[in-house]
Amino acid sequence: MSGSIELVQTTKVYDQVSVVDAINVKVEKGSYCCLLGPSGCGKSTTLRMIAGHEAVTEGDILLNDRNVTRLTPRQRGTAMMFQDYALFPHMNCLDNVSYGLKVSGVSKLVRYEQANEMLSLVNMAEHANKFPGQLSGGQQQRIALARALICKPDVVLLDEPLSALDPFLRIQMRKELKQLQQKLGLTFIHVTHSQEEAFALADQAIVMSRGKIEQVGSPRAIFESPNTPFVANFIGGHNVLKASGSLEFLSNRVVNPDSDDALLEANLSFSVRADHITTQPRSDKDIVVKADVISTEFQAQFYLLECVLEDGQSITCYQPEESFDVHLISSGKSLYLYWPQERINTFRC
Template sequence: MTDGRGDIELAGVCKSYDGVTHVVDGVNLRIPDGAYCCFLGPSGCGKTTILRMIAGHEDPSAGEIVIGGQNVVGMAPVQRRTAMMFQSYALFPHLSVRDNIAFPLRVRGLSKVARNRAADAMMEKVRLTEFADRLPAHLSGGQQQRVALARAAITEPRVLLLDEPLSALDEQLRVQMRGELRRMQRELGITFIHVTHTQLEAIALADVVVVMERGKIKQAGPARDVYASPHDRYVAEFLGGQNVLSGKVEKVNGATFTLSQSAQGSIEVPMQNRPPSIGDRIDIAVRRDDVELIRPDKGVPPGHAAGLPSRVLAIEYQGSFVKVMLDAVPGDDFIAYVPERTFFRDPLDVGDLVLATWAVDRVRSLARS
């Protein structure tokens, strides 16, 4: 028998449909009991396949999936005590909210009294009590989603799996439902595994973010760590919020090294791990909200890493900040998020020349992909 824990371990998990190409390729990962974990990546990266293998809808070609200390490969979903909420919601149009939520208990043979009691308790948790007798067609998109979530949770799973649950909602409702999902996860106290291709969604919701590319995990960890400290260029660019630059090491200075940026000058980078060698090609990342824009006649302040000569290509007002796009890196995006009040003290125009700069301790070197 499995116990009540929802901790998950994926050990060497592979999935191939033709025996040659691996959709999931040697994935190793631990997810703590009661965590909210988001698998994040582009279409075809293997994240939904992992979700289906945890659920029991597919078996891995190799490796183990351990839930609550037991290898569940080959076991049915009901034995694993997993439940899945599908992107389409798949509600029964002819059943009321109460009967939709109670349906899994009906399949298990519970009496009408017992399943309605459980459904009423679950409706209270997801704030659907006043809609108990409505049909799905008479609900909003967000209400339908809560019905689907309640129906998945009523079986008291150890692990609840969500496949792109917010993709069909408009932006305002997505933000609202993010809060609803997080609230429910904490209230239920069970492990949530959520698949998404939306970076902001993963960062807003997850205790653990898993970034994937071509069947492999590129980085996994707390949302803030993955966003603020990406391991490599792929993670930095996929999550967004970072500018990535490349250059050759021209000098090693003890606590820092100097990266040559050809026509753009050189950049001082703090030493983080083992010292690089002169001539090594290195990728570095600096957050867009750490970039300061200075008029060329003012010069670079002391303690700053660089002064990249740049021309303003475009300006977008974003409310609390202004997004300024620059030509600092030929052939690539370079963006500064300037606080609104800072920007409008000395507004820039398209075509203006500036120096893009940042404090030395705000830049980090990346591993080579």
């Protein structure tokens, strides 16, 4: 069983400040959705409102088209896995996992049987009698996930579940999360501030800033065509530039010639991906700009070049390791940067 979630003008106000500001979005059933954004953008508050742990100030929350806005967490059909896992230190893994069923009045025999099934599902059956303090961070996460799943929710809510793990274990656990979500066919809504994590996991990503939704779409669509300078900057790998100064000549290339002439004088900005910029021309139609190299950084498969344009704007690009000449490209040297005209992604600010 899985459920769709829809937020309709959903708002949360603290002390007359809108932490979540009238957002509208739908998460399809059976999908893996990531709420993505910097600290303080409202993503965790949004998750807690879906769970019922935060009251909605205005608007509605629908689960399978049923309005659950005023229902308690237990009445909603959702289960939440907290950032710190919130395991009971005095209970072993079996009792931690079966706790939700105990509260619901399920007999000990039945709840232990189901808890053992959940422990097997997350590969923790052999640790049933251990206490949380005897487990690693990854093992505690598996127990917390099993506890969330045992009540058979329609939607599983995860609040930065990988943030406490080391980088190697984080990669391993996100693979396990995705595999488990696909195996069970459940709807997962996962809060993270990591673009890499969201893009690895999500079918649908929701990018938030200052309580508002900046963009919704597949990770690939968002990366290929960010809607705003904020999205382009936040997801990384993009240069956000203004078509002024040394780039002023771009105005007649990146603005629709059929649009209003006033747009030519507007504060036009655009993004271009760092991996689309090279130090060698590929076509006589390439955009060409002169830049000074500020620094170079070896990144194993490529070098990261940080440069500054003649008008002072910063720009970065990736250069393949095999084609990088440290004698020609080094700090203080000038060079030309090239990128295809069709790779420009424009904004209206």
